[in-house]
Amino acid sequence: MRIFLGVTGASGALYGGRALAALTEAGHHVGLCVSxxxxxxxxxxxxxxxxxxxxxxxxxERFTTMFARSPGAVDLLAGDDIACSFASGSAGARMALVAPCSTSTLGRIAGGTGDNLIHRVAEVMLKERGTLVLIPRETPVSLIQLRNMVAVTEAGGVVLPASPGLYTMPETIEDMVDFVVGKALDVMRIEHSLFPRWGQPDVAGVLPGDDS
Ligand SMILES: Cc1cc2nc3c(=O)[nH]c(=O)nc-3n(C[C@H](O)[C@H](O)[C@H](O)COP(=O)(O)O)c2cc1C
Known part of the structure; x- marks a missing residue:
């Protein structure tokens, strides 16, 4: 599948890196745009x-080399390349992830006032009823930012805050990042093993009622 990945200027560049690794490892072709x-x-x-x-x-380019798991599986797209295929609904791509997503990009998407490729692809996903997942990282959040999240959600996008669960007992930053990236892949219906599932043997917790 052809999947668009936008990496914007919120803290948490590693979310984008691990997403690039997971998507290419799963055999997908990624159009990557870094603001x-x-x-x-x-x-x-x-x-x-x-x-x-x-x-x-x-x-x-160095980010791509560090994280892409399959050479040739990534097209590195310039932010002003609004002539690329992802920028048009007729080209057929229907899956986009922005990880991390700055509140500025969130606002542009929510307001429909984009001026770069990441904004445009998000707009295309919403109008074509494709899958758009945004991973914002900001705290605390203002009323404006909350309203922008509501607007994107009402338009059919998924706002998936960078808020890793701790019940998987993460040991590294990568474990915590992978939890969030894995949740995004769940929304995108892409199989992965980025975090242990609750109730599986390798989760340190035990399901209620599971006394084995
Ligand atoms: C080191 C650094 C960390 C930043 N962290 C955040 C952040 O966590 N969340 C956020 O929304 N913006 C953050 N910003 C601000 C954005 O980069 C800024 O709003 C920028 O205009 C976003 O542009 P973009 O959406 O085109 O990437 C950070 C900036 C820098 C330099």
Whole structure:
């Protein structure tokens, strides 16, 4: 399947990285678009080189190399490439994830006032009744941001906050990130083993009524 992945400038670039790894590992073809602010956050959080990279494109390429599990499974798309196939409903792609999703991108999508490829793809998913999942990371949230989440939800999108459950007893940051990415893949109906399911033997809890 062809799936669009937008990585924007909210903290949590690793959500985008692990999503890219999981989608390519599952055999999907990913159209990846990193916003300029997304590249800043990747440079700071993932590459450890601070938030002022000399080249956004270079950051996005290195991010792709780090996380894509299958060479050739990723098309790295520029933020202004609104002529690419994902930007048109007629091209048939019906699945998009924005991870992480800044409140700024959330607002653009909610207001229908987008001006880059990530906004446009989200708009296409909503108008075509495809699957759109946004992973915002912000706290606390303002009334405006809450209303934007409501607007996207009313339009058919899924707002999936970066809020990892702890009942899986995560041991690493990657475990926590994978929980959120796994929940997104559940919404997208993509099989994965990113976190142990409640009630499965490798979850440290025991289901009520399970005394085995
Ligand atoms: C290091 C860093 C961390 C940021 N963290 C967040 C965040 O957690 N959530 C958020 O909504 N914006 C965050 N921002 C601000 C966004 O990057 C900013 O609003 C930007 O305009 C978003 O642009 P984009 O949506 O095109 O990526 C952060 C910025 C930087 C530089």
């Amino acid at each position: 300029d602010a997304g590249a800043r956050v990747i440079s700071h959080e993932v590459l450890g080189e601070g938030p002022r990279p000399h080249s956004y494109r270079d950051v996005a």
